[in-house]
Amino acid sequence: MSESISITVNGEPRRSTASTIAGLVRELGLKPEKVAVEHNGEIAPRSTLENVPLNEGDVLEIVHFVGGG
């Protein structure tokens, strides 16, 4: 059982047991191929989501496309 860490996702604090960004996205019930992720202020390229490790205190923004003019 992996240890849980404290992170911030879209402005809200939460705990996660995921070890990578892709793991976190799936833990949230989302599909990695449908979102874009900013990790501690930097774009996390989609091709790297499976490899980028999550660390205590990380700040993430997870966005997608919505209707707009």
Place this chain on the structure above:
Amino acid sequence: MAALPLRCWADTERDMTEMPTISPDSANDDSWEVAGRRFTSRLIVGTGKYKDFEQNAAAVEASGAEIVTVAVRRVNISDPNQPVLMDYIDPKKITYLPNTAGCFTADDAIRTLRLAREAGGWDLVKLEVLGEARTLYPDMRETLKATEVLANEGFKPMVYCVDDPIAAKQLEEAGAVAIMPLGAPIGSGLGIQNKVTIRLIVEGASVPVLVDAGVGTASEAAQAMELGCDGVLMNTAIAEAKDPIRMARAMKHAVLAGRDAYLAGRMQQRKYADPSSPLAGLI
């Protein structure tokens, strides 16, 4: 030279170079290009303010648009199973043009589009940097700054801007792949307020010019095209019509009609009447 008897015409060798060249397909072959991508429809529609995704998708279909604008927002973590835009409007069939609506600084807009590129994998984007909430007028200083940075990062920014021919030139020099002046404030439906400046921008631009914002009804879309614009971008005029799908269709026809009228070249205006029926032979 005496006129040849009619039956002789068939035997006369005609100089084909003097024949008018009217291609039957000319009306259908009027595509346009932005940043190396070719499109047939000159109408770009937004995907905001619709009652639901079904209505939105039906309106896009009726408009004939090949490009839709989309916004970039945080996913709803508390309810990840909500339907999403991509389930209804297929990005493989319709080009998603990510926008920076709601951004008030160059940095925010750049950050948003970097994320958009990651989400969509494409570099054609709509840049808008707003100056204030009341008018949603663009902040041109920030817009110009963002255009330069984005162009240097390989983006192809189509840029929402003021209807100012000098600002349009500066944006083009900074790397804008399309100039998109407002006709009137975003969401106002007031129509094209300054036809002179739109025409001046069209005349001075070497990239496509699209009226973005302000169109309220079909005649105003036609007007934008009659001024020589390469296209029109709209959202509210369709989404807030009583029947959005019918208005989407009206806009499609208006853009086609306005474009044809521009290409056809309108008649000269006269101060007084000029009868269309012959005066000779009046009884």
